[in-house]
Amino acid sequence: MxxxxxxxxxxxxxxxxxxxxxxxxxxxxxxxxxxxxxxxxxxxxxxxxxxxxxxxxxxxxxxxxxxxxxxxxxxxxxxxxxxxxxxxxxxxxxxxxxxxxxxxxxxxxxxxxxxxxxxxxxxxxxxxxxxxxxxxxxxxxxxxxxxxxxxLRNDIYDFAQIGTSLERADNTARIIDVKYYTLLPSASFVGSPLDNVQWETILRSVSAHRAFRWLNEGNMTSANIAEFMILDSRFPRSLNSASHAIEAHLGFLAKDYGAPAPSYDLVDAQLNKLRAHTIKTIFDDGLHQFIAGFIRDNNAIGSQIEQDYQFNG
Amino acid sequence: MDTPRDHFDEMLEGSDGVREPYRQYQNWFSSENPSRLIKKSKEAEAFFRRTGITFNVYGRLAAQERLIPFDLIPRIIANREWSRLSKGIEQRVRAINMFLHDVYNRQEILRAGVIPTELIARNEAFLPQMMGFSPPGNIYTHIVGTDIVRTGEDDFFVLEDNARTPSGVSYMLENRETMLQMFPELFSQNKVQPVSNYPKNLRRSLAACAPVNGTDKCTVAILTPGIHNSAYFEHSFLADQMGVELVEGHDLKVVDGRVAMRTTQGYTPIDVLYRRIDDDYLDPLNFNPDSMLGVPGIMDVYRAGNITIANAPGTGIADDKAIYSYMPEIVEFYTGEKALLKNVLTHRCSEPDALKYVLENLSELVVKEVHGSGGYGMLVGPAASKKEIAAFAAKLKKNPQNYIAQPTLSLSTVPIFAKKELSPRHVDLRPFVLVSPDGINITPGGLTRVALKEGSLVVNSSQGGGTKDTWVLED
Known part of the structure; x- marks a missing residue:
């Protein structure tokens, strides 16, 4: 191609x-x-x-x-x-x-x-x-x-899926980044119920208000929402799911082309970082810093893919 | 302007007669409800838009995508008419290839005095870089789109040879596809020769012209100027239908003496490049240094026998309209036979007597630039105002060798479906010809272009022309 x-x-x-x-x-x-x-x-x-x-x-x-x-x-x-x-x-x-x-x-x-x-x-x-x-x-x-x-499930499909997932990860991360202060617990980690309208907005902007209700039985805490959007592998727009999709399709490309490209290592590192955290450690280390780091790394993965597969020569 | 009854109508004969190839169709048409046809016509337009069969119009601030209007009445040609026509085209295309090889090698036709030397030597379409070089199989015009007009039952004329980069074949294919979808019953009633093999034949024909030092598995690619070119749809359509890559200049570079395309896994050499850009833009090192569309150094790769360029650079000399005027002599010189197809009488304005005649009769003539195409820069005398004629005369006097003039032919008409009924309109025909060492292949039919404005003789899509599906019947 x-x-x-x-x-x-x-x-x-x-x-x-x-x-x-x-x-x-x-x-x-x-x-x-x-x-x-x-x-x-x-x-x-x-x-x-x-x-x-x-x-x-x-x-x-x-x-x-x-x-x-x-x-x-x-x-x-x-x-x-x-x-x-x-x-x-x-x-x-x-x-x-x-x-x-x-x-x-x-x-x-x-x-x-x-x-x-x-x-x-x-x-x-x-x-x-x-x-x-x-x-x-x-x-x-x-x-x-x-x-x-x-x-066909070939490299064409892979590049399409990688584009979708990278944009998706970026979008979800931005939403969290802009709204992170509303997710921050005021007193303790467990936190108090959030302002209804605020959490609705966040969830609606990723089409997840319904899914979230089902999974969390109405238990709307900041930790739950943040965990759902960052780590939950069931939710297709979570950072975890989107990064997994990128990894999967870069993996298919590596198989197809005979060798993994450097971008594969970058997304692997991104996934390791997500795996190493629970929502508690993310809050402990600072939600804002975590998300800012994710956006930066996600962008770096994108640029590396452009280089690896010679988009622009 | 002529009145319609002066023209040969390909469908209707006399007051209520129908010519033979159209009989079956006429039966069907007369039993159809016009409102159903109007609905079908709208469906066809929606189909073209959805599929993106559009062309870009130049000369506007923001290039627009437009549809070429499609008329649902097919143009029907009997097999015996077609076989005569195709023999004539084949002869002409064969002669053109021999002419090109000669002009770029021994130049015997000049030595024999059949055409004047200065017509070649001072011609901007002549490429000195091609001298002494023979492309694979001595084939210069891999793809030709001969423009044919008809003035009577047995009177066919070649209007232009289009040996450079003829366009329109995608419309031929899509028009048929549209007709098959809209009126499948017509194709069981009439035995219409298929056109859908064209992309397959094109690929095979190009692969048969692989370069001397090519790879075993012949890699073909189409070179497009890009997404903003007026024929971009056709370029991508053909690439898709042939299953080959569609490349732009910036996808290519010379690697290890081969022209190679940048893929996701490094550079892959190309054997045959079907280029849809002009000679001038092909190679900034050898031609126009400002070109961003071409590949620096491709001409050197070409001359080393490491790539085939289709059509060959320098082919444009055969499209020169002054050369055109010698085509009957050219055909005879190389084939030893009389030309089967007629040429339109052509006045070369470079000759003083001819110029005098042309200036005196501008209101009855069609005047064209020798290197022009697409209907741009031409004067259609009978349709022009006095002011336009005067302005054109001034241009002509200033630079006479840039023009030729031809009589206004009374082109044949085929009816279009206009407001519920049939109404005659002038047409031309562009059959598509493939040339390879294995032979010459002409797709039965071609693209019929139709001047949608009543009485108009200008069929170019850039100037309000439309198209029709073209049927060649089996016997």
Whole structure:
């Protein structure tokens, strides 16, 4: 496979994953704004921060009014991570690697772009927002479904999955990073029940509020939520699951190509770090430091993969 | 402008007659409900969009992706018409390859005085770097898309030879695919010769031209200028259909005397490169030094026999429209036979008498740039305003050797489905020809381009043309 193709696949799926994650962030923010009238600005501000686009946003707007934030995250072409930009980039990468994709996968991506372009021509009204965000997630799921259902399990599939998992790990880690203070126990480790709205936002932004309820029988402590999002291997968006997926697919590539690449050692080290911790030791050592370290290492894994597989020559 | 009744219509004959190849189709059509056809037509468009069969339009601020309109009435050719036509194309393509080999080697045609030396020597499409070199099998034009127009029952003319990098074959394939999906019943009623083997034949044909020092398992790749090129869809479509890599200049470099592509596991040498970029951009070391699209040093690898480039560099000389005017002589010189296909009468504006005639008759002629393509930079006299003609005359006088002129042919028409009914429109035909040491292979049919505007003679997709599925019937 061409190095360029591997890179195109990796980015195509990173962008798709990002479109879904940003849509979820907006959804969670929107919900909080509806359920709580006071201080929704600070909530929207943390949404912008989590999306990693604070600097660009602050250049244009002075406040964090819902309409501005939503428009910026959804369809502003000045925002490289806006849902519309990210979907257009995913599709551009899909065109670039068209020969590596089945018709089903290509058509799913292309259709998502056509539908979204039409839907986001004008600013999206509040009444249309929930339906539109649902569409973003649905289309991302369609592409993923076509990938699972129709693609060969070879290096093409591996690069697609690595892109998805790396973006996913980054996204979950960012959410924890921005919200870590709400997870910090005030007095003891066991902690007091969290502000309902806060934990809901966190869980909703990773589509896990329902799963969490089932697993923890309503026992909402900061430690439980943090453990779920960082260490729980059952939850597909936990740092642990996403890192495992990266390791698995780098492992398949190593088998396929005859030797492991340096990036495999990096993800192995990342997993060892996760294994060496319990949620208690993470809190003891400092949640913020732990997450910051994870994000840094995750990025390093990404750069190493780009080098190992000659994405850019 | 001519009135429609002056044209040969390929389907309808007289007031209510239908020409023979269309009879079966006509029966089907007359029993169809127009509203169902309108619905099908919309379905086809949605299918093209979803599949991404688009081309990029140049000359706009942000390049746009557009669809080439597809018309659902097929163009139908009888087998006996086709076999005559294909014999003529084969003869012409064979002669063009012999001409190219001659022009880049012994130049006997110049010595014999059949064509003037200065037409070659001072031609920007002539590549001195190709002198004294013979590509594998002496094949220069691996892929040709001869443009044919028809003016009567038995009158076929070659309009252009397109020996460089003809495009449009993906539309030929997708149009058929669309018709098969929309109207499967038509294909059980009519015996239509298939076109779907083209990608397989293309790969085989290219592999048969492997370089002297190639690898056993012939590695083929397509070189595209990239995602923003107007024909990018076709490049990726063909790569996909052939199962070969689609590469850009920055994926390639010369490694150990071979052109190699950067893969996830290092560099892999390429044996045959089907390039969809112009000569000028192919090699910044040997041609345009500013080119970012090509591969530095590929010409040296080529001349050392370590890669095959399809089509061969320098092939463009055969597409020169002044050379075109000598094509009947060229065919006869190399094959010893009279040309089977007619040339359109061509006035070379470099010749004073011809220039005088052209200037006096601009409103009736079609004037083209000798190196032009895609319908750009040409004047269609009968359709032009006085002001346009005057402006063109000035350009022509300033640089006469840059132009040729031809009479406005009354192109044949085939009906399109317009607002519930049939309406005649002018068409041309681009059959696709593959050349290898194993022989010449012509896919039955080709791409029919149709001028969708009533009365218009310009079929180019960049200027409002559409396409039709083209059927060659079995006997």
């Amino acid at each position: 061409l190095g360029k193709t591997a890179g195109g696949l990796y980015w195509m799926f990173r962008f798709l994953e990002r479109s879904e994650n940003t849509a979820r962030l907006i959804e969670a923010g929107f919900r909080i704004a509806l359920t709580r009238s006071s201080d929704s600005e600070s909530e929207w501000k943390s949404v912008v921060t989590t999306a990693g686009v604070r600097a660009g946003y602050d250049d244009i707007y002075d406040s964090y009014a819902a309409a501005h934030v939503v428009d910026y995250l959804l369809r502003d072409m000045r925002n490289p991570s806006s849902v519309m930009n990210v979907i257009a980039n995913a599709r551009m990468n899909a065109r670039l690697v068209r020969t590596a994709l089945t018709t089903e996968v290509w058509e799913a991506v292309n259709e998502s772009w056509m539908v979204m372009k039409a839907a986001m021509k004008r600013p999206v009204r509040e009444t249309e927002l929930p339906a539109l965000l649902g569409e973003v997630r649905r289309h991302s799921a369609l592409v993923r479904g076509a990938l699972h259902g129709t693609m």
